[in-house]
Amino acid sequence: MLLLKDISWEAQKRFWNKVDVRGPEDCWLWKGTLVEAGYGKMNILKKHQLTHRVSVILSGRELPGDLCACHTCDVRACCNPRHLFIGTRSENLADMTMKCRRARGKTHRSFTSPESTPRGEKHCGAKLNDNIVREIIILKKCDVMSKDIAVRFGVSTATISNILNGNRWKHITAIQENYSAHDVKHELAMMEVSHGR
Numbered sequence: 193m194l195l196l197k198d199i200s201w202e203a204q205k206r207f208w209n210k211v212d213v214r215g216p217e218d219c220w221l222w223k224g225t226l227v228e229a230g231y232g233k234m235n236i237l238k239k240h241q242l243t244h245r246v247s248v249i250l251s252g253r254e255l256p257g258d259l260c261a262c263h264t265c266d267v268r269a270c271c272n273p274r275h276l277f278i279g280t281r282s283e284n285l286a287d288m289t290m291k292c293r294r295a296r297g298k299t300h301r302s303f304t305s306p307e308s309t310p311r312g313e314k315h316c317g318a319k320l321n322d323n324i325v326r327e328i329i330i331l332k333k334c335d336v337m338s339k340d341i342a343v344r345f346g347v348s349t350a351t352i353s354n355i356l357n358g359n360r361w362k363h364i365t366a367i368q369e370n371y372s373a374h375d376v377k378h379e380l381a382m383m384e385v386s387h388g389r
């Protein structure tokens with residue numbers, strides 16, 4: 193777990209040099225390297241760190257490795273500590289689920305500025321594709337309830353059942369069937385990176 197005392201002045205300077213600090217309520221975007229999922233990253237103590245997590249720690253909060261730094265603004269590159277709260281993985285999921293429910297209408301960010309909308313929200317009512325189906329299967333293996341998965345991806349529970357029963361997307365479900373616990377762990381770790389841990 194990364195602690196405030198582990199973040200040297202040099203690293204803090206590097207961090208703030210790469211953050212586009214604006215007004216207190218604005219998003220402060222990371223100007224440096226982004227990981228594929230859209231979060232900022234930097235090296236501290238020779239390890240990759242996600243910059244929104246660094247921001248939480250720099251604001252004086254402790255952030256154990258098993259907890260998420262969640263964005264209230266849904267902008268993954270945002271490092272404004274006021275836009276970040278600490279949650280468990282299930283809270284993060286519940287938060288995304290709620291945002292999926294809210295993500296309707298023309299005033300939502302996904303409509304007004306789709307380019308700033310993170311991938312998670314694109315899942316709202318998303319057309320299924322290989323990656324989404326893979327994620328559905330992984331979530332199920334992690335004991336997330338079908339109805340919660342359905343809400344998250346904006347599809348019906350019948351669609352979820354069809355996938356899990358192998359009636360649809362057989363080419364994906366067949367591959368996933370032989371997954372070892374290690375594979376699931378690896379996939380989970382990848383999902384955590386892409387979902388804001």
Ligand SMILES: [Zn+2]
Pocket residue numbers: 218219220265266267270271272275
């Ligand atoms: Zn923000």
